[in-house]
Amino acid sequence: MDEKRKIIEFKHIVKNFDDMQVLKGIDLDIYENEFVTLLGPSGCGKTTLLRILGGFIEATDGQVLLNGEDIKDLPPYKRELNTVFQKYALFPHMNVYDNIAFGLKIKKEAKDVIDQKVMKMLKLIGLEGYEKKDVTLMSGGQQQRVAIARALVNEPAVLLLDEPLSALDARLRKEMQYELKRIQQEVGITFIFVTHDQEEALTMSDKIVIMKEGEIQQVGTPQDIYNEPVNRYVASFIGESNIVDGRMVKDEVVRFDDIDFECVDKGFKPMEKVDVVIRPEDIDIVDKEKGKMTGIVSSVLFKGVHYEIMVETVPGTTVTVNMHVQKNSANVVSEGEESISANDFYLDLEDMEGIDEKEIIARADAQAWIPETDENISIANISTDLKQEVGEYEVTFSTSNGTSITRKIRVIDQRVIENKKANEAISAFNFFKTIDEIQESMALDTDLRVWANAQAWKLTDEDEDIELNVDYDFDAESIHEGIYPVTFSTTGRMFKIHTTKYCEEGKEVGLSFQAENIHVMEKMGF
Incomplete structure (x- = not known):
């Protein structure tokens, strides 16, 4: 079989708009008779690349070759390609026939040739007998077909289609x-x-080009992209995926959720951090004794052809603390032209060793200022009877002018909640805040984590942090004095399974999959 001929070559295409680099050195070859899809989220550069090929904008750097020739200096109308735009751009004052014939008339083709080509196009798009129809009275699908026919009638070497289906139901x-x-x-x-x-x-393409932030992530057939994604971004963008953090123990053995699994991947370093993807249709629900891992069915949705079942294999870890909300004046002292504020706070006995004044200021959220100008002034002195023992202690914060406030430090032997199945632990403290501090927070979820000193870590590696979610049921805008529970939690491991077999919620089940269904990818940097 003869190799296909290369028709378009993008060579290190760079495009800058002001100070923003939209394309970061694109290299891509496209062959004759291919259906190629540029796929990616808004802003990834796919339309910019198409517009450079069409001649509507110029690349900052790089070359575009069409049939081996550089087309940089060719205007759009002289390039052997036509574009179908998102909004079709049909001429509303022309009927179907005249819209399709427009390009041929510009080229001054003979009337009988134009007639033959237009009728051929109408047959191709399934609109025979519509030649006199007013395009403004046609459906979106019909208008789109006319736009395609208008582009194809010029017999371009390449047809460019810029999201032409987005306006359709x-x-x-x-x-x-x-x-x-x-x-x-x-x-x-x-x-x-x-x-x-x-x-x-996936439906239409011979070749898919996955783009992200001006760079190509992967090029391949729909089957390649779906079955062998190169990284987490591609795996999550194409199809539904279960993506988990893992480590490559050795060739053909990967570890995730503290279990070693056989796989077919090789070439990674021993114990290298990796991303692991298993597609929902590749997992079977079996009796718990027969599963490679076990879990609890948390939800079951009927999707028509199959059930979508969520199974929690590793439960999340949760801790709830109390946020004591006080009046705004409860922790502010004003003397002369100065004001100073600080909060009571909790301190873990284990955190006592090596604690310094900066950390005490941060934990108490202590600050001083001049109310008239709102200018911050430094806290010059801290005095405390703090000891490395469980108990209640006083701490006094003072400015250089002597304005001071005394608050309490409650030293406790903080309870750590361990979740051995998830190989993680979590802790957080009760804390004190005023109404203003809560309402003035610019990022409340982040501040709540800081105020509670909430943290989670791996039991086998205390230096490995785990992301925490935060949940509360108060409205910051209308909060008043009182005690409010705040819950911090880690995300448990959920596996999504597509199956034709029903399974009831709450049931403990096993999950099974084959070694070839586990796909190991390089850890993606962001």
Whole structure:
């Protein structure tokens, strides 16, 4: 079989808009008769790349070759390609026939040739008999077909399609996906299609180009992209995935959730951190005795063709503390032209060793200022009877002018909640705040973690932090004095399974999968 001919070459394409680099050195080859999809979220650079190819904007650096020739200096109308835009851009004062014939008339083709080509296009798009129809009275799907015919009638080497299905409803959109693929196969030219819809890309493409922040992440067939994603970003962008943190123990053995699993991947360093992906359809729910791991069914959704079942294999870890909310005046002292404030706070006995004045100031959220100008002034002195014993102690914060406030430090033997199945521990403290401090917070979730000194870590590696979620049921805008519970939790491990077999919520089950269903990827840096 002859190799396909290379029709388009992007060579290190860079595009800057002011100080922002939108494309960061794109290298990509596109071959004749391919249906290529540029796929990625808004702002990833896919439309910019298409517009550079179309000649609507110029690359900052790099070359675009069409059939081996640099087309940088060619205006759009002289390039062997046509574009179908998102909003079709049909001429409202022209009927279907005249819209399709427009480009041919500009080229001054003979009338009988124009007639033959337009009628051929109408047959191709399934709109025979519509030539006199007013385009403004047509449905979105019909208008889109006319826009495609208007571009194809000029017999371009390449057709560029910039999210042409986005304005259609879901049913029509699906119909047009198949229609576009049929048209492409029938006319036998290269289509380059831009979308952020993964289903469109999987349905229509011969080749998918996954983009992120101006860079190509992966190029491959839909099957390659789906079954062998190169990183977490690609795996999560294409299809549904269970993505977990793991370590490559050795070739063909990967560890996640503290269990070693056989896999088919090789070439990683021993104990290298990796991302592991298992697709929902590749996991079977079995009796708990037969599973490679066990879990509790947390939810069951019927999706028509299959059930989507969520199974919690590792429970999250939770701790709840009390936030004591005081009046705004409860922790402020004003003397002369100065004011100073500080909060009572809790301190863990283990954290006593090596504690310094800076940390005491931070824990008490102590600050001083001049109310008239709102200018901050430094806290010059701290005195305390703090001891490395459980108990209640006083701490006094003072400015250089002697304005001071005394608060309490409660030293406790803090209870640490351990979750051995999850190999993690969590702790947090009760804390004191005023109404103003809560309402003036710019990032309340983050501040709540800081105020409570909430933290979670791996039992086997205390230096490995774990992300914490925070949950509360008060409204910061209308909060008043009182005691409010604040809950900090880690995210348990949930596996999503697609299966045709029903399973009831709350049941303990086993999960099974084959070694080839585990795909190990390099850890992605952000």
